[in-house]
Amino acid sequence: xxxxxxxxxxxxxxxxxxxxxxxxxxxxxxxxxxxxxxxxxxxxxxxxxxxxxxxxxxxxxxxxxxxxxxxxxxxxxxxxxxxxxxxxxxxxxxxxxxxxxxxxxxxxxxxxxxxxxxxxxxxxxxxxxxxxxxxxxxxxxxxxxxxxxxxxxxxxxxxxxxxxxxxxxxxxxxxxxxxxxxxxxxxxxxxxxxxxxxxxxxxxxxxxxxxxxxxxxxxxxxxxxxxxxxxxxxxxxxxxxxxxxxxxxxxxxxxxxxxxxxxxxxxxxxxxxxxxxxxxxxxxxxxxxxx
Amino acid sequence: xxxxxxxxxxxxxxxxxxxxxxxxxxxxxxxxxxxxxxxxxxxxxxxxxxxxxxxxxxxxxxxxxxxxxxxxxxxx
Ligand SMILES: Nc1nc2c(ncn2[C@@H]2O[C@H](COP(=O)(O)OP(=O)(O)OP(=O)(O)O)[C@@H](O)[C@H]2O)c(=O)[nH]1
Ligand SMILES: [Mg+2]
Numbered sequence: 001x002x003x004x005x006x007x008x009x010x011x012x013x014x015x016x017x018x019x020x021x022x023x024x025x026x027x028x029x030x031x032x033x034x035x036x037x038x039x040x041x042x043x044x045x046x047x048x049x050x051x052x053x054x055x056x057x058x059x060x061x062x063x064x065x066x067x068x069x070x071x072x073x074x075x076x077x078x079x080x081x082x083x084x085x086x087x088x089x090x091x092x093x094x095x096x097x098x099x100x101x102x103x104x105x106x107x108x109x110x111x112x113x114x115x116x117x118x119x120x121x122x123x124x125x126x127x128x129x130x131x132x133x134x135x136x137x138x139x140x141x142x143x144x145x146x147x148x149x150x151x152x153x154x155x156x157x158x159x160x161x162x163x164x165x166x167x168x169x170x171x172x173x174x175x176x177x178x179x180x181x182x183x184x185x186x187x188x189x190x191x192x193x194x195x196x197x198x199x200x201x202x203x204x205x206x207x208x209x210x211x212x213x214x215x216x217x218x219x220x221x222x223x224x225x226x227x228x229x230x231x232x233x234x235x236x237x238x239x240x241x242x243x244x245x246x247x248x249x250x251x252x253x254x255x256x257x258x259x260x261x262x263x264x265x266x267x268x269x270x271x272x273x274x275x276x277x278x279x280x281x282x283x284x285x286x287x288x289x290x291x
Numbered sequence: 292x293x294x295x296x297x298x299x300x301x302x303x304x305x306x307x308x309x310x311x312x313x314x315x316x317x318x319x320x321x322x323x324x325x326x327x328x329x330x331x332x333x334x335x336x337x338x339x340x341x342x343x344x345x346x347x348x349x350x351x352x353x354x355x356x357x358x359x360x361x362x363x364x365x366x367x
Binding site for chain 1: 312313316317320321322346347348
């Protein structure tokens with residue numbers, strides 16, 4: 001999928017950090033498989049690369065430079081490249097951990113602003129979210145730039161309810177005098193929102209608890225439904241969504257697929273043509289019974 | 292005026308996007324929506340591309356893209 005926005009480049013974004021903060025930039029990645037972190041009885045064991053079987057797949061998504069790889073390193077003990085500019089992660093990286101008796105495979109994705117118009121790196125993220133069958137999508141957002149970050153959260157909520165929002169960089173927000181009302185956001189988005197400062201390991205136990213809760217639930221919230229005001233458009237979407245659902249039974253977001261087809265989205269058109277879209281229908285585990 | 296004409300030392304508010312389809316979608320995904328505040332930060336020697344600050348992040352646009360973004364200068 002050569003993204004339609006190929007002419008647009010996103011400059012490396014400097015994220016200047018005050019000097020007193022740099023000393024703790026290493027504690028999130030101890031690279032120690034036996035290190036454990038406990039949270040209300042459940043313990044984290046970092047498994048590094050962790051090949052082999054797993055119970056749940058977790059995908060880490062979010063805008064560029066929000067701390068996805070920092071979270072990944074904290075959970076797996078690996079050392080994915082972390083740096084002070086956007087676009088550090090250009091391909092997916094995988095690792096593992098165990099928590100509360102379950103084994104997790106976690107996928108670190110390149111940053112993306114959108115699932116709708118994508119550049120080459122962003123395609124990697126979008127394909128993993130759409131066709132990688134994650135049991136949980138953790139969307140890492142920058143608490144200091146919420147209005148820039150929330151559109152992607154809403155787009156992901158339109159394809160799945162199996163979402164945890166990691167409200168990262170709250171230490172930096174605090175320094176700017178910003179506090180984010182996480183409980184209000186949780187209510188608005190219908191999914192857990194966990195305030196955290198991944199580089200200081202703050203909020204990691206709470207994130208793990210939220211991941212385990214979503215991974216284990218059989219009734220995750222349904223994908224968000226955007227209703228369009230134009231009745232002709234609504235009719236076309238409903239008609240096409242019905243046909244998509246007929247062709248690919250069990251696809252949880254036929255409506256979203258129909259909207260992309262009406263927009264002429266080349267990636268989704270290809271997925272319909274070659275049948276990859278059917279992979280949307282079979283989440284790894286457990287089977288989703290969204291209402 | 293359009294974004295390519297906006298002076299370096301000023302901020303503007305996006306008023307309209309004069310483009311359709313995938314180009315429009317991409318601009319919106321990068322945060323260029325009506326009502327959003329924007330400034331020109333770094334121009335390459337020939338003025339194309341230019342980096343703009345919008346919603347707390349630098350975004351690089353080509354001249355042909357900037358010419359489709361209508362802005363109103365903010366008061367100093
Ligand atoms: N102050 C602070 N800095 C953080 C936190 N989490 C990550 N960072 C820093 O933010 C920068 C980006 O972190 P990464 O983990 O590389 O971000 P990413 O989302 O993987 O970036 P891309 O792969 O480019 O999309 C690095 O300098 C991190 O050290 C945090 O909680 N607080
Ligand atoms: Mg990364």
